[in-house]
Amino acid sequence: MKVIVDMDVCKDHGQCVFSAPEVFQINENGRLVYEAEPDESLRDAVEEAADVCPLQAITIEG
Amino acid sequence: MTQRIVIAGASMGGLRAAERLRAAGFTGEIVAVGDEPHLPYNRPPLSKEALASEVTHEALAFRLRPVVADVAWRLGVPVVSADLAARAVRLGDGTELACDGLVVATGMRPRRLPVPGPAAGRHVVRTLEDARALRAELRPGVNVLVIGAGFIGCEVAATARTLGASVTVVAPEDAPMRRPLGAGLGAALRRRHEERGVTFLLGRTVRAFLGEERVTGAELSDGARLDADVVVEAVGSVANTEWLEGNGLDLSDGVLCDEALRVEGRPGVVAVGDVARFPNPRYDGVPRRVEHWSIPTDTAKHAAVTLLADLGLGDPPAGPFAPLPTFWSDQYDLRLQSFGAPVLGEDDIRVLEGDLDGEVVVGYHRDGELVGVVLIGMASAAGRYRAALNRAPVAA
Structure with a gap:
């Protein structure tokens, strides 16, 4: 599974962090950072994170 | 015979309902009917980015997961009436659709x-x-x-x-x-x-x-x-419920739902999104409509399970439906975020961090207990307050 966040669209809401904290974090500058190739066991959480992104900036491939 | 579920409304709530029906194992036919000509798209940018520059439907459209690839979208045509007892809906072009299950997802329109x-x-x-x-x-x-x-x-x-x-x-x-x-x-x-x-x-x-x-x-x-x-x-907005008239429903403010999102206890009929008026045992038993962006997704997850159980295709939901309300608003460079139910705590409002003219966290309390927070900025504190509100017991 590959996760792509369109950082031109992302506005650092951090809703994804609540759904999949293992994959998405807000860093000390308030910007989103994420793991691009998370473990398959986290798929449900990542799908949920993509659903709840207010800007719909998260794409999952594979 | 193949079972059919009709989803009345092809916006976010209708899409999420379709996804959840498939995720919960429904293999029958799903027909989603929407009066707009578009596949479901994200509305929050309409009052912001889409006013500031040209924004296409493609840029706003929700991704369609593979599980909803076989949903039949009937777009550009409204549902104009329903006979819940006979399980049939009529579309604006005269089409009659019989169905085993019905999802009410027709949302709101501007007043x-x-x-x-x-x-x-x-x-x-x-x-x-x-x-x-x-x-x-x-x-x-x-x-x-x-x-x-x-x-x-x-x-x-x-x-x-x-x-x-x-x-x-x-x-x-x-x-x-x-x-x-x-x-x-x-x-x-x-x-x-x-x-x-x-x-x-x-x-x-x-x-x-x-x-x-x-x-x-x-x-x-x-x-x-x-x-x-x-x-x-x-x-403000008006609920799109005229098409449900004649079924003996209370349509005074959206569609009245039971605690499982069934429309007035009628098996096989559920409602999702901001048209659904449902009780939230996190707070009390009073049914309310909630016009937050998170609600279509939250309600669809639960309503899909209820509907399939009613159709004899699964177990009922494991627990009560008790979503944590959340909303945000972007104005200039300001980010407002809210978790919980500030309106239930408006008699006891306290500044918890920061100050009102800078970055701030405001807490709303009922009987001394925190029931909602609103943050302006302070993004790094959001998770902490959200978690605190989520931990509060749900009296089901």
Whole structure:
């Protein structure tokens, strides 16, 4: 599974962090950072994170 | 025979319902009917990005997961009536659709002001076409009159002002976003808009629109007359439930649902999104409609399980439906975020961190317990407060 966040669209809401904290974090500058190739066991959480992104900036491939 | 579920409404709630029905194992036919010509798209940018620059449907469209690839979308046609006892709906083009299960996801439409005057030059913001029509008129120097100081009114005011328009907001309340923010934070929000050049005329309503062919201004309840090149009506919304009339339902404020999102206890009929009026045992047993962006997803997850159980295709939901409400609003460079239910704690509002004219966390309490928080900025604190509200016991 590959996760792509369109950082031109992302506005650092951090809703994804609540759904999949293992994959998405807000860093000390308030910007989103994420793991691009998370473990398959986290798929449900990542799908949920993509659903709840207010800007719909998260794409999952594979 | 293959079972069929009809989803009335093809916006976010309808899409999420389709996804959840498939995820929960429904293999029958799903037909989603929507009056807009578009596949489901994300609406929050309509009052912000889509007014500031050209935004296509493609840019706003929700991704369609593989599980919904075989959903039959009937777009550009409304559902006009339903016979719940006979399990059938009729579409605007005369088509009759029989169904085993029905998902009510028809959402809301903007309320229009019932006052006299020309229609041209008056806008609402709900659909992509609405946003396009308004964007075409927002230019530097135009006089924009925003009626209403809720979410949409405040966001449109901020966007229009940022584009260089001259902006006046008229509303009956004494502060913008008075509900849910409360008087103190509402007043602080007003100051932030005023610093950026927005004029507020509060405690007033519009009595009439002025102009012949096209709106040129408005007359207010206090007799004042304002010039306006463009008017935006952001005065709340009306539930799209007329098509359900004749079934003996309480349609006084959306669709009344039981605790499992079944429409008045009728097996095989559920409602999702902001049209659904449901009790939230996290707070009390009072059914409420919730017009937050998170609600279509939350309700669809639960309603899909309820519906399939009613059709004999699965187990009922494991627990009560008790979503944690959440909303946000972007105005200028300000990010408002809310978790929980501030309106239930508006008699005991405290600044928890920061100050009202900077970054701030405001807490709303009921019987001394925190029931909601609103943050302006302070993004790094959001998770902590959200977790605290989530931990509070749900009295089911």
